[in-house]
Amino acid sequence: MLTLKRTDVLTDACTHYCPGCGHGIAHRLVAEVIEELGIREKTIGIAPVGCAVLMYDYFNCDMTECAHGRPPAMATGIKRIQPDKIVFTYQGDGDLAAIGTAETIHAANRGENITVIFINNAIYGMTGGQMAPTTLTGMRSTTSQDGRGEHGEGPPLKVCELLSTLDGVCYLERTAVSTPKDVIATKRAIKKAFQNQIDGKGFSLVEVLSMCPTDWKLSTVQSVDFVNNEMKEAFPLGVYKDKG
Amino acid sequence: MLTLKRTDVLTDACTHYCPGCGHGIAHRLVAEVIEELGIREKTIGIAPVGCAVLMYDYFNCDMTECAHGRPPAMATGIKRIQPDKIVFTYQGDGDLAAIGTAETIHAANRGENITVIFINNAIYGMTGGQMAPTTLTGMRSTTSQDGRGEHGEGPPLKVCELLSTLDGVCYLERTAVSTPKDVIATKRAIKKAFQNQIDGKGFSLVEVLSMCPTDWKLSTVQSVDFVNNEMKEAFPLGVYKDKG
Amino acid sequence: MGKKILLKGNEVMCEAAVQAGCRFFAGYPITPQNEVPEYMSKRMPQVSGVFVQAESEIAAINMVFGASASGVRCMTSSSSPGISLKQEGISYIAGAELPCLIANVQRGGPGLGNIRASQADYFQAVKGGGHGDYRVIVLAPASLQEIYNLTMNAFDWADYYRNPVMMLSDGISGQMAEPVEILPYKPIVDLPAKDYILDGCKGRKPRVVKTLVLRPTDGLVTHNEHLQEKYKCIESELSLCEEYETADAEIVIAAYGITARIAKGAVRLARKKGLAAGLIRPITLWPFPSDAFADVAETARQILTVEMSHGQFIEDVKLAVNGTCPVEFLGKGGGWYPTEEIILEKIESMVAASVTTAKGEL
Amino acid sequence: MGKKILLKGNEVMCEAAVQAGCRFFAGYPITPQNEVPEYMSKRMPQVSGVFVQAESEIAAINMVFGASASGVRCMTSSSSPGISLKQEGISYIAGAELPCLIANVQRGGPGLGNIRASQADYFQAVKGGGHGDYRVIVLAPASLQEIYNLTMNAFDWADYYRNPVMMLSDGISGQMAEPVEILPYKPIVDLPAKDYILDGCKGRKPRVVKTLVLRPTDGLVTHNEHLQEKYKCIESELSLCEEYETADAEIVIAAYGITARIAKGAVRLARKKGLAAGLIRPITLWPFPSDAFADVAETARQILTVEMSHGQFIEDVKLAVNGTCPVEFLGKGGGWYPTEEIILEKIESMVAASVTTAKGEL
């Protein structure tokens, strides 16, 4: 009998995430991939500053938490010293695409052999719903109260598209966790991103479109719809780079 | 009689640049464009931290000098307060594409209505020849003594290609100052980048491939050859974006 | 007296800034100061001002650098880790002698720490977390009305002295709501013309705003001497301090900001118990009101420094007192909050100890 | 005694680091410390170490954060503006209690300033330019041989106390070349096992390296108390100081680093002139050798603080002396260099003044 159940790579702790938050799904997928690849005992994860900051309490492997936006730099330090270990970062859109822009781009361009899980929920979750670099045009947040784009905020930043121009990058895919099919695709992508690292192929990043019902001020159902209708349009899913 | 001579937008000061340095040519072009567009009295220039830091001594218009890598942020502050003024930054590859990566990308993505002159000389000039983000693969510098790429430095970062993915950007062109033809093309591009600002079109950037004989440890002639043969291959010239 | 309205400390600061003519704000979210960018994002467009959510704290301070060079009253805000990131920029702005307001709504450190209130960025604010010999005027309000008033003053002082001003707030002061009277802005000093502004050189010689001084070789030495003279002038003109029941106090509590507010309650309790306690509260942390402290040290038998950190403010107290009076300490970092009772207890134990000593001396 | 070789101060520091087993360096170019990344870029691959030219100072310090969590001896280096940018990271590393070496080859500030030597980052280094109550061990060598020796020790102390160490150098010390004996590394303390390292949880429970402490509510308070206890322990074990001719000195110069070296020359000159001068030179700036200063204050008539800044170090001198001895000041920032002659002159004027005073007192 095959049982779908909580993997041991997750600790028993209940997460602090809000009901319906996409972080929970993404956590499970990363944990299952680590389990399936049998790499728990050589994995070092880096939590971001963002809602996922406490993920060190949720993962049953060595973990660290790093200054806001700097996980790729910290990962570089760890991986360069321990090339035989598996190093991943898990970052939000504020972390990875605002304050951490330089660290993201340069780790990617150096082709650091790490895996980056990028949770794009189009908002600053942890700090209570401010505009993120990925907030959609017209979308309201506590710091874009007239809707993004009305006061020179520019359009949402597309990270996969941006990074795809870098020769150093190995693999980029954008997925979602807003339907079972997307969840399956996300897991496949995450697995590939870890496998690439095992195979020494270099920088892999999976961008996951994810729900933040709380700061979007939407119900679970509305949040899922928002990802499926609005976010997927602004951020088309797919593989943006695959060096194979 | 048409006289080709030093424009008054440049001060009388002799520059501190090394013999054969591309900064001098680029300075003249920017100054001539300012003169030709008749905007000297409403232009505010931002000098980088790099060999061009002293350009405030060379330009006959309001100038400021800013923390390393932050000219686009400072320009944002100035231009947002004085939208009727013409604001340009002049930055090296270390300034714009290493420490200033985040500021560059986000000012570009916000579509700030500014003009960026980006001098790519593939090296940290001012500090004495360390590897820049744009140093070519295999090229030796004081911090890539075995040639770039041997110790995980990654390939050179291509700024125009990178920024071309941003919806907020108006105009991107890569030119050079290593032949008279290139110089003419560069001036045309710079003029367009300023004209775009005058027309309120948003973020324009001209990347100028430029000689640094001193830190390349090459003669003038060799430097010119290096730009024409090696750099142009790694950084193809052309228009990377033009919203028109 | 105008109508009082209920606002959070963070919002009070913003509204005061708006009233004082602040028309540029750049910031990046961080708890517990998020009300600041949120309020400003709404308020700035209403007054034809500019709000920019920057990509980082570093970008924000450099946007402010640019806005200030453009002559507008401007401001940024953050909390501890974000303020650390601004240190280079603050050093630049101070070096370039530009006015601006920087708010630090302090939280628990070091590192990511937590989001409870703290006063552990005292050194950073007062001694200078950035490089070089520069000074930032540091204000430490103890009530929301004072946040309101000092924020308005801050812009005046910044312009008057051409110097950045830091509002050293904390998580409690920023998050608590209290009725505040929204007074209209009136400049408290004659403001000098801003003859350094970069606004295009029409009809005048081009100007330069810069911090690099290469020539002559001792040019930067001269510039530093000029800065130091200005700082001396600020020290002589601007040291602000409140004293409460110090005249006959044997034990004087030294505290600032929210801690001073609580300490005042402790003084009240102590007085009720017949203990001669008092409070000295610097309102400006830099310039530090050293003279007032020295005076107090002459009459007081002991000074008790209370701070929500592990002994930072106390160094300035000791420097001011210069050994003329013993200085005791009560404080912890990381989100420890003093109460009137804890402070009272400490006062009582100090009294007891001094009585014992007195006896022992007989 | 081994053979002496001629190296620049910056290179001496690098070679000592390599000898002490440093195997990770991340940095970003900045004058006057460029020899450091340049040397390391060459040397690290030779010893199977890692050199990374980071995209910024911020990235560099966070790479070091990661390398240290991996258990390797590691280091970063910069000069003043770049060190300001590292303040957030330093606060994190200190909060996480990880060892590393951070070198600041100080230059003139504030802002971009210039590239001459300076000592104006004293406050930043010693008081903490970052947020929160953390401490960094700060070393101030006065010769290249001392740079060599202290750099090796620095890694031991960092490991032993699980704390970042800062080498507070300056443009002169970094750029000057002097013959140095390249001694082999020997640990000076028994090094504890690194049981905090993240290297995959094989055969053990997973570990976490972090600075966020949310639970229990007072968890961060407890963590801070733990840090403070460690700092007290370091203070009691590690305060280092050199005294020169202080025994009978009436005027004692207090100075550190390159300034102390020059001051020593001034003491020699003064002694030749029959003036009872001496020198007290802290080798560790934090922990500050307060006891030694207090002792000196008991016998000296006056103390003269000399620093290449506008009065930072002097505050620690005053705090240590606590009013028991007058403390005079000689110093400027922005690239001003003291000479033996200038210091001697100041000593002479102090002597003259004190004679006058003595007369006046009659």
Next chain:
Amino acid sequence: MDRQETRIIIAGFGGQGIVLIGNVIARAAVIENKNVVGMVSYGAEMRGGTANATVVISDDEIFNPFVSHPDMVIILNQPSLDRFEPQIEKDGLILMNTSMIKRGPQRTDLKCIKVDATQIAQEVGNLRVANIVSVGAFIEHTNLLSMSSIEQAIEDLFSSKNPKLVEINLKALHSGAEQSHCLQPVGRT
């Protein structure tokens, strides 16, 4: 300790409108020209957990804005009862939303207001006004503030948004006042 001031904690689940309770009480205090300080728990502490707010009211100056040992608590769910009951000052007061809390207080020194707030809110016609129901009960059984100031505060808060909200909240307020009862401390009887 003899204090002039009343220190209140309000606690419940995130969605129960805790902040609004604090806001209404604080505004009413301002209307009565009292000194008042309000604060809301903030940040990551909130996520998926309980929320709480504090209000301090006094005729005199308020020194400590931070409440660790409240005189009165308004508790809307079980976990908050567990957490805050031990912190209440001796002889303090506790208000419990009995719809969400099964057990009574364990301490015997507390005055206890009970109100079936969720139930009453349902009757009023909107589950979300359970918070204001509690306020009604709270004001009814304490001498802290007058009901009319609370009414005024509710009007100030809602009239600009939606007049209908004023109506339903006032209704909730009065239902809470009417349909609640106050038990004297067990220990004292």
Next chain:
Amino acid sequence: MDRQETRIIIAGFGGQGIVLIGNVIARAAVIENKNVVGMVSYGAEMRGGTANATVVISDDEIFNPFVSHPDMVIILNQPSLDRFEPQIEKDGLILMNTSMIKRGPQRTDLKCIKVDATQIAQEVGNLRVANIVSVGAFIEHTNLLSMSSIEQAIEDLFSSKNPKLVEINLKALHSGAEQSHCLQPVGRT
């Protein structure tokens, strides 16, 4: 001031090999077991300007590594003469590359070594060794260091790179020593 030490400034254009002069002298001092401190001007100051280096040599401890008032200067071009001549200590020494400098020193208290360094270098066969020609002249007319230590230093520096370089530099050294002359201070005669 009575000092044990000799403080030297070497100055010229960027490409004239100023740093090497300092290096050779400092290394020779190390060979003679003297205390020595060397320093080179650095950074943006260099760009397009003059370069200079300093060396302090002493049998005793060296306290101040920074030279503002040299006892001796080696000057390879005109702008450097203009800049450094006023800074030389009283009764100091100046070495001038007369190929590049038209006027003599203006001060009358200085001992003056003259060497046509560029010219001699050309004769030796390589314009770039003009710097070592100057070193030869300098050592010949001062008592600072022995010629053999300088020779040793040159060997240490160049032998690993290219033995031919050793040869030509030694030749330059000796030509400089031979083809230079030293004038006593004008003021004294």
Next chain:
Amino acid sequence: MNKVHFDKHRCKGCGMCVLFCPQKILRMSADLNDQGFSYPEVSDPDRCTACGMCFRMCPDCAIQVDKEGVKTSDKKETTDVME
């Protein structure tokens, strides 16, 4: 026997499982758990196909699904990657 099991205490009542159950056999409880959330109940256990959609979409790993008759490949007990 139920093929789907809920860890009521872990559940945050988000309703994702209800939303994505293709059989529409899940509904939220009237009761609340200790955290104050209602949680899913199976209205018609027999119609459960053990498809795992609820498991996949649950952000809190509060669901277990037993797929009878499906063989467990050795190491891959939990998998979303359909091979």
Next chain:
Amino acid sequence: MNKVHFDKHRCKGCGMCVLFCPQKILRMSADLNDQGFSYPEVSDPDRCTACGMCFRMCPDCAIQVDKEGVKTSDKKETTDVME
């Protein structure tokens, strides 16, 4: 009359003008200027076409070229943009 004029004192002797002169009529001086640089001399002024290539490539604005017979459009005295 020479069409090309050099500001000897501004020149840094880089040789760019020499390199790019299509007429190959420029050479570096044996003499050095005050900065210590040799500077360009025109070997055969008559062959100068006033093409401006030297001007365009000079990093130090040390060159002036007079284009006789070419009309100066009012505001555009100096221009590299060939219209």
